[in-house]
Amino acid sequence: MLIKNKNIRITGLIPFHILIIFISILVILIYFTGCASAKKYTLDFPDYNGYVNDYTDTLSAEWKTKTENLAQAVREETSCEIAVAVIDELGGATIEEYAAGLFAKWGIGKKDKDNGVLLLVALKDKQLRIEVGYGLEAIIPDLRAKDIIDDVITPRFKNSDYDSGVYNGVVAIANIIYEEQDKNLLPYSDNFINQPKREFSDTPAFAALIILATLLPWIVFALIFLISFLRSYIKKHRCPRCKKIALVIKTKILSSPTYESSGRAHVEKFCRKCGYAEKSTITLPILKKSSYSGSGSYGSSFSSGSSSSGSSGSSSSFGGGSSGGGGASGRW
Numbered sequence: 493m494l495i496k497n498k499n500i501r502i503t504g505l506i507p508f509h510i511l512i513i514f515i516s517i518l519v520i521l522i523y524f525t526g527c528a529s530a531k532k533y534t535l536d537f538p539d540y541n542g543y544v545n546d547y548t549d550t551l552s553a554e555w556k557t558k559t560e561n562l563a564q565a566v567r568e569e570t571s572c573e574i575a576v577a578v579i580d581e582l583g584g585a586t587i588e589e590y591a592a593g594l595f596a597k598w599g600i601g602k603k604d605k606d607n608g609v610l611l612l613v614a615l616k617d618k619q620l621r622i623e624v625g626y627g628l629e630a631i632i633p634d635l636r637a638k639d640i641i642d643d644v645i646t647p648r649f650k651n652s653d654y655d656s657g658v659y660n661g662v663v664a665i666a667n668i669i670y671e672e673q674d675k676n677l678l679p680y681s682d683n684f685i686n687q688p689k690r691e692f693s694d695t696p697a698f699a700a701l702i703i704l705a706t707l708l709p710w711i712v713f714a715l716i717f718l719i720s721f722l723r724s725y726i727k728k729h730r731c732p733r734c735k736k737i738a739l740v741i742k743t744k745i746l747s748s749p750t751y752e753s754s755g756r757a758h759v760e761k762f763c764r765k766c767g768y769a770e771k772s773t774i775t776l777p778i779l780k781k782s783s784y785s786g787s788g789s790y791g792s793s794f795s796s797g798s799s800s801s802g803s804s805g806s807s808s809s810f811g812g813g814s815s816g817g818g819g820a821s822g823r824w
């Protein structure tokens with residue numbers, strides 16, 4: 493009997509702890525797949541001349557100035573920095589990689605606020621991206637940036653109207669920041685396309701995302717619980733003779749255990765498949781009083797946040813902010 497049980501334990505099931513570790517790793521891998529696949533490119537990022545940097549000579553001087561002035565105004569009124577880069581092509585990188593690299597090189601946004609936004613346009617690749625600094629990710633979430641790309645910029649780009657596509661894209665970005673700070677919103681330069689109307693928080697995608705993010709740890713816990721339950725169920729109900737999970741167990745308590753004495757129970761096991769039967773009397777352990785001595789000396793230390801004494805920067809240079817891969821990309 494004893495030897496048989498041992499055999500079951502070794503051959504019948506994957507060891508529990510290995511299963512748990514395996515599933516945990518799997519879940520973590522799925523969760524972080526997006527962040528993990530970053531290839532390294534050695535790219536030469538251009539220097540910036542101002543807020544609007546067109547390395548392709550596509551934007552007209554008039555619209556470029558108009559967009560510059562807008563970005564300048566946003567910075568003066570909100571300290572947020574909006575930069576525009578129009579490049580020819582991505583040189584083998586993805587638009588996400590290029591945008592992140594350029595953002596990091598330029599340091600868009602104040603260093604201690606990371607309140608910068610980069611609108612990157614790769615003309616020949618027909619791709620664009622709005623890269624959002626850490627500090628603005630809460631008010632410009634990815635789907636909101638995607639709305640600007642889809643509703644404001646790409647429709648104009650499809651008409652080869654890069655001037656107003658870039659300008660109105662910056663207007664849309666600025667308006668999110670202005671809206672957050674209860675400032676007056678800017679008009680679009682034309683009525684070509686409707687303003688992005690969907691609030692990100694109203695979209696079903698947002699709701700699904702929140703639900704998923706909230707539930708994920710619980711799903712993992714539930715899975716772990718389920719597996720441990722199943723494992724103990726299988727172990728308990730496996731017939732020692734035919735090895736099928738067909739054991740019916742009836743327990744009848746003869747005397748309940750107390751704090752002073754142990755109890756006794758009569759256990760009947762019967763296999764529905766092969767008819768194996770087993771009767772035994774087991775001892776129920778003495779109840780234990782929960783002696784809980786809480787020696788509660790919790791260390792109370794807060795980690796001190798780093799405060800960077802970043803220089804505020806002259807009017808023509810960005811403040812050294814960083815982005816964390818937030819934003820949205822699109823094609824036209």
Ligand SMILES: [Zn+2]
Pocket residue numbers: 731732733734735736738763764765766767768
């Ligand atoms: Zn059996």
